[in-house]
Amino acid sequence: MAHAIVYSELGGPEVLTLTDIEVPAPGEGKVAVRVEAAGVNPIDGKLRSGLRASGPLTAPRRVGSDGAGVVTAVGEGVDGFRPGDEVVVFGASGLYASDVVVKASSVQPRPPQVSAAAGAALGVPVGTAYQSLRSLGVGANDTLLVHAGSGAVGQAAIQFAVLWGATVVATASPARFDRIRELGAVPVAYGEGLVDHVREAAPDGITVAYDAAGTDEAIEASLEVVADRARIATIVRGADAAGFGIRAFSGGSPDPLSPQQLAWRAEAVPVTLALLAAGTFSVELGPALPLTDAAEAHRLLAAGTPGKITLVP
Numbered sequence: 001m002a003h004a005i006v007y008s009e010l011g012g013p014e015v016l017t018l019t020d021i022e023v024p025a026p027g028e029g030k031v032a033v034r035v036e037a038a039g040v041n042p043i044d045g046k047l048r049s050g051l052r053a054s055g056p057l058t059a060p061r062r063v064g065s066d067g068a069g070v071v072t073a074v075g076e077g078v079d080g081f082r083p084g085d086e087v088v089v090f091g092a093s094g095l096y097a098s099d100v101v102v103k104a105s106s107v108q109p110r111p112p113q114v115s116a117a118a119g120a121a122l123g124v125p126v127g128t129a130y131q132s133l134r135s136l137g138v139g140a141n142d143t144l145l146v147h148a149g150s151g152a153v154g155q156a157a158i159q160f161a162v163l164w165g166a167t168v169v170a171t172a173s174p175a176r177f178d179r180i181r182e183l184g185a186v187p188v189a190y191g192e193g194l195v196d197h198v199r200e201a202a203p204d205g206i207t208v209a210y211d212a213a214g215t216d217e218a219i220e221a222s223l224e225v226v227a228d229r230a231r232i233a234t235i236v237r238g239a240d241a242a243g244f245g246i247r248a249f250s251g252g253s254p255d256p257l258s259p260q261q262l263a264w265r266a267e268a269v270p271v272t273l274a275l276l277a278a279g280t281f282s283v284e285l286g287p288a289l290p291l292t293d294a295a296e297a298h299r300l301l302a303a304g305t306p307g308k309i310t311l312v313p
């Protein structure tokens, strides 16, 4: 029997429960995937707790948008996938499950060099980082400040920016500095003295700032070191961005992403898969827990566990 994680009320990690599910045959344009790993993202916890509004809970709600696995069946009109293909799933729903049926547009072939866990780590983080940096026009003449550079989005942002020729300064806790350096950025500690630390790390100045931390400190520091507010963006404080005069990409923003921005989010996964296959992109994996331990996975996420946490059905 197929199974999935659901919640029937908003609350702490304990509201996540395992349930049996029916998996329909894939309809037109859809693909059935046996999930080998599901990525755990902060948004999953925010939706579960009600921190991010998501409409009335009238039926048990599934969790998770990213995963990787093996195609088990394809619907009519689906070209390019066959049962047995190893794939990455992104931008879908209900991935905390043993089996899913998703749109073919949410599926990408997974190269042999990319493990299921690494594939499951991509969707939200790389989609967000890639789209944000494209929207900000980050390029070779830039010095980019990334807040929360040691997180999944931050690590992706550092790597795209470095690949595109930018110089990158990234905040993290000191225990994570080695990882930041490994990715090609200069680490600085968040907390007291942040602006001074950033100025020391980038004596020629910061031209663009990207907030994946969501703290007042991150936004205030960005405002202090970047002259052009159109080159400061947050992905966490979307509701407050207009008040600061900065840009927001989702994260509670009242403004939806543009068609171009949505296209960049979708493009990010195949671009990253090609980089991973070429050995020029790196995903930091964290604990892999059984699907039945979804609640524990959310506790580990809230506790700031390094690396992408995955669930294994």
Ligand SMILES: NC(=O)c1ccc[n+]([C@@H]2O[C@H](COP(=O)([O-])OP(=O)(O)OC[C@H]3O[C@@H](n4cnc5c(N)ncnc54)[C@H](OP(=O)(O)O)[C@@H]3O)[C@@H](O)[C@H]2O)c1
Residues within 6 Å of the ligand: 041, 042, 043, 046, 124, 125, 128, 147, 148, 149, 150, 151, 152, 153, 154, 171, 172, 173, 174, 176, 190, 191, 212, 213, 214, 215, 218, 234, 235, 236, 249, 250, 251, 252, 301, 304
């Ligand atoms: N708008 C969107 O579309 C979108 C998409 C994806 C994510 N997000 C949001 O972006 C945020 C990051 O996501 P993620 O997946 O990268 O999370 P993550 O992998 O869990 O990483 C969280 C990061 O926050 C850092 N951090 C903790 N306290 C901090 C502080 N006081 N100041 C600066 N950094 C601090 C941690 O750094 P250390 O471990 O080094 O302490 C860690 O690197 C989340 O709030 C998430 O909901 C938004």
